[in-house]
Amino acid sequence: MREDYKKHLSGQIEKYFSDLEMRIMEDIVRRIRKTGKITSTADWQINRLSILGYSPEDIENMLKEALNKSYPEMFELYDKVIEWEYVRNKDIYEQINAEFIPYEENEELQQIAEALIQQSGNDLQNITKSLGFYLDYGTGKPVLTPLAEVYQKYLDAACLDIVTGAFDYNSVLRRVVTQLTNSGLRQIDYASGRANRIDVAARRAVMTGVSQLSGKISEMNAKKLGTDYFEVEWHAGARPTHAAWQGRVYSKEELTTVCGLGSVTGLLGANCYHMYYPFVKGISERNWTDEWLVEQNRKESLPKTFKGKEYTLYEAKQQQRKMETAMRAQREKAVLLKQGGADPDDVMLAKAKYQGQLGEYARFCKRMGLHQERERIYYDMRGRVAPAPKRFRR
Known part of the structure; x- marks a missing residue:
């Protein structure tokens, strides 16, 4: 299945949940701004329910909207997997006189x-169901709290700081916007305890299902073709443990014993982009020879240096993802500060930091020989957050 097509549709699903996250964060900032106009603690107590009372319900509606929008893309992605991965072996069926059954039958x-x-x-x-934020209550250990409760805790603390005069509005807004963009909405992987932003979690849930469907189709085709062998895909910048076995032919048993099929860290595991396809000896031809794979692994293991730090190709791609995530968070921060009516200097500084991150990203990608994937930064569809940097002639 074409990688660009998978990226396009999975990116759409990711965007719906990114939009959801941003709408909730914008609502928090809007309510803080609204409460900032209240000048008395008593008034704040009286108005608290009207200001906060419907937030969990609003969020529930936002979630439903995001889900309803994401499902058509998810179903289309599965349809294309079936179309491409199942039908791709039709020619081999014909070569060995095996019956190819159309998907509809x-x-x-x-x-x-x-x-x-x-x-x-x-x-x-x-x-x-798992949405929430990580908060630090002074113990130094992050604590996960359900979204509705945290939503109100952020607002309660911010409103109280403002109306009691303990902190000025701009200080409170800066603090809350920083908390929001640094923590983000979360989904918990209960098996490992690791947390991810909701957009990333949504994308991974769908892509994992797509990979598993592709694997099931490959195994079904192999059984009907009478072969016990599979060729595992190769891709550039694979994690070192996967680079050791990608691009080669294995028996069904070896997919498990060598490639770790069925484990979280192995083939088709978390964030694995590999697939495997039926390999019929005497008919199928390998896509990657052992000699080519050895040479490619050697090239990818040679480190390149950026600002005094060395990166292999895999490490460079991991750093690229981190930089894209940091820029998305900084874009959110700049937009939320502006919408909250923060001090113009704070807004300008947030935009300037984002602008600097973009330049650093471009330089890093060029030095590492990576293609810039700016669509990962811009899928919030908020347009230009900071002005384009001026170019000077030396």
């Missing part, structure tokens, strides 16, 4: 596809 494949689509759907639903 293949009840087994239909059941597998439906089960995995439901699985991805359940994961997306679980994201909505």
Whole structure:
């Protein structure tokens, strides 16, 4: 299946949940701004319910909207997986005189596809049930709190600081916007305890289901083709543990014993971009020779230096993702500060920092020989957050 197509549709799903996160954050900032006009603690207490009372309900509606928008793209992605991954082996079926059953008549494949689509759907639903923020209550250990409760805690603390005169409005707004953009909405992977932003979690839930469907189709085709062998895909910049086995041919048993199929860290595991396809000896031809793979691994392991630090290709791609995440957070911060009516100097500083991050990103990618994936930064569709940097002639 074309990688660019998978990226396009999964990016759409990711964007819906990024928009959800931003709408909630904007609502928090709007309410803080509104409360900042109240000059008495008594008035704040009286108005608290009208200001905060419907927030959890509003958030629930936002979640439903995001889910309803993401499902059509999810279903389209699964349809294309079935179309491309299943039909791609039709020629091999004909070469060995095996019967190729169209998807519309293949009840087994239909059941597998439906089960995995439901699985991805359940994961997306679980994201909505697990929403929350990490907070530090002074113990130095982050604590996860349900979204509705945290939502009100942020607002309560901000409003109280403002109306009691303990802090000025701009200081409170800077603090809350920084808390929001640094923590972000979260989904918890209960098996590992690791947290991810909701947009990333949504994308991963769907892509995991897509990968598993592709694997099931490959195994079904292999069984019908009478082969026990599979060729595992190769891609540039694979994590070192995956680079050791990618691009080669393995038996079904070796997919598990060598490649770790079925484990979180192995083939088709978390954030794994590899796939495997039936390999019929005497008919199929390898896409990557052992000699080519050895040489490619050697090249990718040679480090390049940026600002005194060395990066292999895999490490460079990981750093690239971190930089993109940091820039998305900084874009949010600049927009939220402006919408909250913060001091213009604070807004300008936030934009300037983002502008500097963009320049650093471009220089890093050029030095590492990476393609800039700015669509990962801009999928919030908020246009230009900071003015383009001026170019000077030396």
